[in-house]
Amino acid sequence: xxxxxxxxxxxxxxxxxxxxxxxxxxxxxxxxxxxxxxxxxxxxxxxxxxxxxxxxxxxxxxxxxxxxxxxxxxxxxxxxxxxxxxxxxxxxxxxxxxxxxxxxxxxxxxxxxxxxxxxxxxxxxxxxxxxxxxxxxxxxxxxxxxxxxxxxxxxxxxxxxxxxxxxxxxxxxxxxxxxxxxxxxxxxxxxxxxxxxxxxxxxxxxxxxxxxxxxxxxxxxxxxxxxxxxxxxxxxx
Numbered sequence: 001x002x003x004x005x006x007x008x009x010x011x012x013x014x015x016x017x018x019x020x021x022x023x024x025x026x027x028x029x030x031x032x033x034x035x036x037x038x039x040x041x042x043x044x045x046x047x048x049x050x051x052x053x054x055x056x057x058x059x060x061x062x063x064x065x066x067x068x069x070x071x072x073x074x075x076x077x078x079x080x081x082x083x084x085x086x087x088x089x090x091x092x093x094x095x096x097x098x099x100x101x102x103x104x105x106x107x108x109x110x111x112x113x114x115x116x117x118x119x120x121x122x123x124x125x126x127x128x129x130x131x132x133x134x135x136x137x138x139x140x141x142x143x144x145x146x147x148x149x150x151x152x153x154x155x156x157x158x159x160x161x162x163x164x165x166x167x168x169x170x171x172x173x174x175x176x177x178x179x180x181x182x183x184x185x186x187x188x189x190x191x192x193x194x195x196x197x198x199x200x201x202x203x204x205x206x207x208x209x210x211x212x213x214x215x216x217x218x219x220x221x222x223x224x225x226x227x228x229x230x231x232x233x234x235x236x237x
């Protein structure tokens with residue numbers, strides 16, 4: 001199992017905040033997931049530029065081992081689970097799962113074609129499951145409160161919540177956890193305080209370098225006979 005805590009997108013600090021604030025939450029989620037899939041070893045691939053997060057994660061691992069929540073024969077279940085921290089060298093491409101695997105193996109961090117997928121042949125040729133910090137950290141709450149509790153948030157096809165890192169020309173910057181399906185307009189104006197100094201909103205950039213810019217102007221396709229016309233309309237985003 002691998003936890004992807006590389007987080008190389010400019011302006012992103014969601015994973016760092018979770019690990020610095022509650023590293024045991026991540027460890028618990030990884031231990032549950034590892035038990036579920038039968039994994040006995042895991043890596044947390046984290047940016048070397050996160051020294052405080054690494055320090056607190058290392059301390060949490062030692063504490064978990066003292067309570068027999070990591071290591072050999074966890075709580076008498078016969079399940080063994082060791083966790084290793086791997087510091088990334090700052091290469092943005094290593095956020096991609098196959099490049100990340102190469103980096104852990106000591107190779108150049110370069111993506112490879114798939115298949116085979118990591119779940120079939122991953123780290124050191126072993127079946128490997130890769131998830132990010134946010135996903136794994138949600139597991140303890142879902143186990144404690146139930147799947148129906150988590151599914152009650154969000155939309156029909158996208159359940160739960162999402163953490164946003166807000167930065168740039170907005171009044172309130174920081175982290176925000178909201179239900180899936182929340183309008184971007186509500187995030188910017190109701191939660192982040194809008195654009196400062198009374199300036200007009202132009203666009204919001206989402207998803208890091210691989211994402212895009214979303215403006216207030218949206219495009220809709222309109223069917224006229226067998227021809228699709230693209231209408232430019234002013235709508236809420």
